[in-house]
Amino acid sequence: MVVDQTKVVADGLESASESRDNSSRWGWLAAGLFIGFGLAFLLFGFAPLPTSPAPEADDGVPEVTEAGIGEVVPGFKDGIVAITTSDGRTLDYSIWPVGGPSYERDVPLGTATTREQVTFDAGGRRIATMHFVPGETFSGLAVGVPEAARLVDIGVTGFAWHDSIPGSIAYTTFEDGVLSIWTMDIASSDPELFATVEADGGGLAAWGEWGFAIQDQAGQLVTLLRPDGGEKRSEAGRLLTSHKSGWLVIFDGEVKLVGAVANNRDFGDRFAVVGEPLTAAISPDGRKLAVLGEAGLLVLPIEGDSAVVQAEPRNGVAQIAWSSDNRFVLVPGIRGLTVFDTRGSRLDYVFGDRTVMGVAVLPVSG
Numbered sequence: 353m354v355v356d357q358t359k360v361v362a363d364g365l366e367s368a369s370e371s372r373d374n375s376s377r378w379g380w381l382a383a384g385l386f387i388g389f390g391l392a393f394l395l396f397g398f399a400p401l402p403t404s405p406a407p408e409a410d411d412g413v414p415e416v417t418e419a420g421i422g423e424v425v426p427g428f429k430d431g432i433v434a435i436t437t438s439d440g441r442t443l444d445y446s447i448w449p450v451g452g453p454s455y456e457r458d459v460p461l462g463t464a465t466t467r468e469q470v471t472f473d474a475g476g477r478r479i480a481t482m483h484f485v486p487g488e489t490f491s492g493l494a495v496g497v498p499e500a501a502r503l504v505d506i507g508v509t510g511f512a513w514h515d516s517i518p519g520s521i522a523y524t525t526f527e528d529g530v531l532s533i534w535t536m537d538i539a540s541s542d543p544e545l546f547a548t549v550e551a552d553g554g555g556l557a558a559w560g561e562w563g564f565a566i567q568d569q570a571g572q573l574v575t576l577l578r579p580d581g582g583e584k585r586s587e588a589g590r591l592l593t594s595h596k597s598g599w600l601v602i603f604d605g606e607v608k609l610v611g612a613v614a615n616n617r618d619f620g621d622r623f624a625v626v627g628e629p630l631t632a633a634i635s636p637d638g639r640k641l642a643v644l645g646e647a648g649l650l651v652l653p654i655e656g657d658s659a660v661v662q663a664e665p666r667n668g669v670a671q672i673a674w675s676s677d678n679r680f681v682l683v684p685g686i687r688g689l690t691v692f693d694t695r696g697s698r699l700d701y702v703f704g705d706r707t708v709m710g711v712a713v714l715p716v717s718g
Contacts, residue, residue, distance in 0.1 A: 420451035425691050425700045430675050430713035432682070434689065435459060435470040435479060435498065436706040443470075443709065445498035448702075450716055459498050469669035469684075470710030475518025478538070479710065480511060493523055495536065504543055505534065510555020510567065516596035522546065522564065524556040531555075533564065533581060547581030558594035562612035565600060567591050574602060576612060584612075592632035592643070599654075601632040607643055609654065619652065625662065626650050630670035635678040640694065642672050642681050651681060651694055663699065665690040669709055676715040684708035 422428050432448040436456075443461050448454035461481065470481040479501055483492040493508040494501045509531070511523035519538025524531050531551040534543040549566070557567040557574065563584060564577040571590040578584050589604030598612040607629060609617040619641075623629065626645030633642050640660060642651045649672075651661040665683045673682040681692040688704040689711060 418453045420453070421448045421702070422450035424702060425680070425693075426698075427693065427695075428675065428680060428691070429677055430715050432689075432702075432711065433472065433476055433498075433714055434684075434703065434706075434711040435709040436703060437709065438706050440707070444706075446703065446706065454703075457499050459501065461494060461501060469671050471513060471671070472673075472710060472712035473513045473518050473521065474516055476712035476714045478519055478521075480513065480521055481710075482508065482511070495521055504536065508555075509553070510557055512556050512559040512565075512594075515558065515560040515594050520559075522556055522559045524554075524566070526551070526553055526555070531566065547577075549577070549581065549583075551575075557591040558600065560594055560596055560598070560612075562594075562598040565591055565594060574600070574610075576600075592629055593634065595634040595638060597634075597638045599634060599638065601634065601641065601643075603629045607632070607641075609641070617654065622652060623650055631672055633672035633674055633681075635674050636676060637678045640678065642674070644670060644672055644683060649681070649683060649692070651692075660694045661692050663690075663692060665692075668707065671710060673711045673713060675713055682711050682713070684711055 421432050429450065431450055434446045436444050436446045438444065441462065443459040444456040445459050446454055446456050470479050472479055478496060479498050480493065480495045483494050483503065491508055492503045492506045493511055495504050496502050505523065505525065507525045509524045509526050511521060514520035514522070520535070522533060522535045524533055526532070529550060531549045531554065533546045533549065533556065535546045536543045551566070554566050554568040556564060558565040561579065563579045564581065566575040566577065567590065572588065574587045574589060574591045576584040576587065587602055587610050589602040592601040592603055594600050600610045600612060602608055602610050606621060607619050607623040623643045625647065626643055626649065627647030629643050629645045631644050634640070639654055640651055641654055642649065648664040649661065650659065652659055661681065665685060668684040668686045671684055674680070679693065679695055681694060683690045683692070685708065687707055689702050689708045691700040691702060693699070
C-alpha cells in the first residue's frame with residue numbers, strides 16, 4: 353500500500369478525549385481493548401527472552417565496576433542512559449554517569465510485549481515503545497519517563513519523537529481511509545489530534561521542525577508533509593532517520609540524503625558494505641552519517657570521501673546514538689553496548705551483562 357494521496361481535513365484544536373467521543377474507534381470497544389491489553393500484559397508481559405550469564409570474576413561473583421563511563425571510555429564526556437534487561441523478563445532503566453558507577457531503576461514494562469526497541473526523546477529523558485498484545489492484531493504505544501511509562505493509545509501505526517524538541521512525540525492511527533496524526537508534548541496528559549490525512553495506510557516515521565514523514569506499509573514510499581500537515585512531496589524508498597537540519601536518510605537501493613527543504617545528496621554504493629541498512633543516524637552537528645546494516649556499521653562524512661569508522665558490531669536492536677560532541681557512536685548489541693571512537697580505532701564494549709533495548713546520552717551540561 354502507498355500513501356500517495358494526502359489532504360489535510362482537520363487540524364489540532366481538539367483533544368484526543370473530545371474527538372474520540374465522536375469516533376467509532378473508541379467507546380466501549382476501546383474500553384474492552386484496554387482491559388484486554390491490561391490482562392494480556394499481566395498474563396504475558398514477562399515471558400523470558402534468551403539470556404547469557406553475566407561475566408564473573410574468578411570467585412564466581414559478577415564483576416561490578418565503580419568507575420564512571422568517562423573513565424572506562426577515554427574521552428567520553430556524556431552520561432549514558434539505556435533501557436536494559438539482565439534476566440530476559442523485566443526491563444531496567446540503566447544510568448551510567450561520567451563519574452561514578454552505573455545503577456538501575458525499575459521500568460513498568462515487560463519484555464514479552466516490548467519486542468521492538470525502546471527509543472529516547474531528543475533530551476534523553478523520556479522513552480517510547482510499541483507494545484504488542486499476544487493473540488491480538490492491534491498494538492499500543494507506551495510513553496513517559498522510564499520509571500512511569502504508560503499506555504497512551506492503541507491501534508498505533510507509527511510514531512516518532514520530535515528530532516529537536518525534548519518530550520514532544522507524534523504518532524498515527526488509521527481507520528476507514530483516514531490517517532490521523534496525534535501529538536503530545538512534555539506537559540501533555542493526553543494526546544491531541546493534530547491533523548487527518550486521506551491515505552491508503554502507513555504510519556509516521558519521522559517528525560521535526562521541517563514537517564512529518566509518513567512511511568507506506570510496503571516500505572517503498574515516503575510522503576513528506578509540511579509542518580501544518582499539508583502534503584509536500586513523495587520520495588521513493590524506506591526512511592532510516594531524520595535530523596533537525598531537515599535532512600532525511602532514505603534507502604532506495606542505495607542510501608541517500610533527502611533534504612526536506614534542500615537538495616538531495618547521493619553516496620552511490622559506498623554504504624553497500626553494511627548490507628541491507630537497518631537504521632542510520634546523523635551526528636548532532638550534521639557533518640557525519642552512521643549507517644548500521646546486517647553486515648556492519650559505516651560512518652562517512654556528509655561532505656568528503658574518506659571513511660570515518662567501519663566495523664562489524666554484534667547487532668542487537670537496530671539503533672544508533674551519537675555522543676553530544678559528535679565523536680562517539682553507540683550501538684546496542686544482543687548483549688552489551690559497543691562504543692566506537694570516530695577519532696581513532698578504539699572500540700569499547702560496556703554493559704556486557706545486559707541486553708540493551710535502547711540507548712541515549714545525557715550531556716553533563718544538560
